[in-house]
Amino acid sequence: MTESSTHTDLWPAPLATGAVDATVTVPGSKSVTNRALVLAALAAEPGWVRRPLRSRDTLLMAEALRAMGVGIEETVSSSSAAGAGEGEAWRVIPARLRGPATVDVGNAGTVMRFLPPVAALADGPIRFDGDPRSYERPLHGVIDALRALGARIDDNDRGALPLTVHGAGALDGGPVEIDASSSSQFVSALLLSGPRFNQGVEVRHVGAVLPSMPHIRMTVDMLRMAGAQVDTPESGGEPNVWRVSPSALLGRDIVVEPDLSNAAPFLAAALVTGGRVTIPDWPEHTTQPGDALRDIFTAMGGSCELSEAGLTFTGTGRITGIDADLHEVGELTPVIAAVAALADSESVLRGIAHLRLHETDRLAALAKEINELGGDVVETADGLRIRPRALHGGVFHTYEDHRLATAAAVIGLAVDGVQVENVATTAKTLPDFPELWTGMLGPVAGATTVSRA
Numbered sequence: 001m002t003e004s005s006t007h008t009d010l011w012p013a014p015l016a017t018g019a020v021d022a023t024v025t026v027p028g029s030k031s032v033t034n035r036a037l038v039l040a041a042l043a044a045e046p047g048w049v050r051r052p053l054r055s056r057d058t059l060l061m062a063e064a065l066r067a068m069g070v071g072i073e074e075t076v077s078s079s080s081a082a083g084a085g086e087g088e089a090w091r092v093i094p095a096r097l098r099g100p101a102t103v104d105v106g107n108a109g110t111v112m113r114f115l116p117p118v119a120a121l122a123d124g125p126i127r128f129d130g131d132p133r134s135y136e137r138p139l140h141g142v143i144d145a146l147r148a149l150g151a152r153i154d155d156n157d158r159g160a161l162p163l164t165v166h167g168a169g170a171l172d173g174g175p176v177e178i179d180a181s182s183s184s185q186f187v188s189a190l191l192l193s194g195p196r197f198n199q200g201v202e203v204r205h206v207g208a209v210l211p212s213m214p215h216i217r218m219t220v221d222m223l224r225m226a227g228a229q230v231d232t233p234e235s236g237g238e239p240n241v242w243r244v245s246p247s248a249l250l251g252r253d254i255v256v257e258p259d260l261s262n263a264a265p266f267l268a269a270a271l272v273t274g275g276r277v278t279i280p281d282w283p284e285h286t287t288q289p290g291d292a293l294r295d296i297f298t299a300m301g302g303s304c305e306l307s308e309a310g311l312t313f314t315g316t317g318r319i320t321g322i323d324a325d326l327h328e329v330g331e332l333t334p335v336i337a338a339v340a341a342l343a344d345s346e347s348v349l350r351g352i353a354h355l356r357l358h359e360t361d362r363l364a365a366l367a368k369e370i371n372e373l374g375g376d377v378v379e380t381a382d383g384l385r386i387r388p389r390a391l392h393g394g395v396f397h398t399y400e401d402h403r404l405a406t407a408a409a410v411i412g413l414a415v416d417g418v419q420v421e422n423v424a425t426t427a428k429t430l431p432d433f434p435e436l437w438t439g440m441l442g443p444v445a446g447a448t449t450v451s452r453a
């Protein structure tokens, strides 16, 4: 966690003046959009990505693929694809991947981890650089694995960004061991490009823990939808081993689901205000970790119903603390911690040590910021212990972390005078967050103008 005092923009988080009752259309999933773009870029024929998320992370992904020669045309179209309706659609036209090129990863884990394997398939050098925080986020699993599979990478022995992948137009591939305990994205990265390696890839995770399994399942599902053959522990294979056979990938027509992790603050608003929020197009079956919110928030005191209208979550105004292992759904932690800080009993959030290496050290940042509002949050070895206490207003620093900003907005619903620093950081995955938030609250919500500290 580095100080984020360079941002002086403060957003007065609106206080809820009553129970919310709203329908909130949440934009597309970051994780699905960026996987769909990579798979479409590696396919043997053009494809479509419909209802893509348009945010910093996904635009960085699109720009990076374009820099390597892929055509991505942004269109607004109508479609006959089931459920697609009208809206934005990106046409992806694969091409021979080539350097020299430069990729700006920003602070997108999906871009910095999913693209070095793609770059290894390109002809020519691809340089990767990004935000200062991207230099600190773990990448060794991808770098070491790619070297073991035959790639040449110049990283000045840092095991991290910035680096150059000297693409040779092809990669041998084959079996490789990695320790993905710091990020599931190492596994996803190798699997996504795996069909295009000469021998495919067999990834064996050898670390003690593995976070974010739903995201690995998402990778496997989307690979299979693109025609790849994938053997997994769940399909009868060895534990912690995934095997992708070499094959051409199909150009598909994909409709991106709403981002269920970005639905978290809106569902939390129902819980915190004793109101009701509906998220349209909530998928009946999904690999997104955000689907776990149905159980987590129900355990914290609400109830939910999945219907034609979407997912409707209803709160009672009473919030119960939880003891939860969140290692599969780590990205939900900031909003869950915010709700827990408003509960009437203690919460323990476990299994999330890897969050120290996310956009910021999320455990340290959540503890510090909630405590500065009068809270009682203690960092544990692998998570947080949160005891309810009356909170007061103040500045909530966000450390260029979109999920810190949305967590602060949740607290601000119930605590007068919470000022969210740099709410614009939500643009990483949800550029319209302030508008969606005030729209959910309706005209009676507090002032929303941006002021200066």
Ligand SMILES: O=C(O)C1=C[C@@H](OP(=O)(O)O)[C@@H](O)[C@H](O)C1
Binding pocket: 030, 031, 032, 109, 110, 182, 183, 184, 185, 188, 211, 212, 215, 216, 330, 331, 354
């Ligand atoms: O593959 C993905 O799309 C993601 C995997 C997870 O990463 P970690 O396993 O590094 O937590 C998650 O936190 C991130 O927001 C998105």
Ligand SMILES: C=C(OP(=O)(O)O)C(=O)O
Binding pocket: 107, 108, 109, 110, 331, 358, 359, 403, 429
């Ligand atoms: C950890 C996250 O992002 P990234 O894809 O950058 O890892 C997140 O969105 O919570």
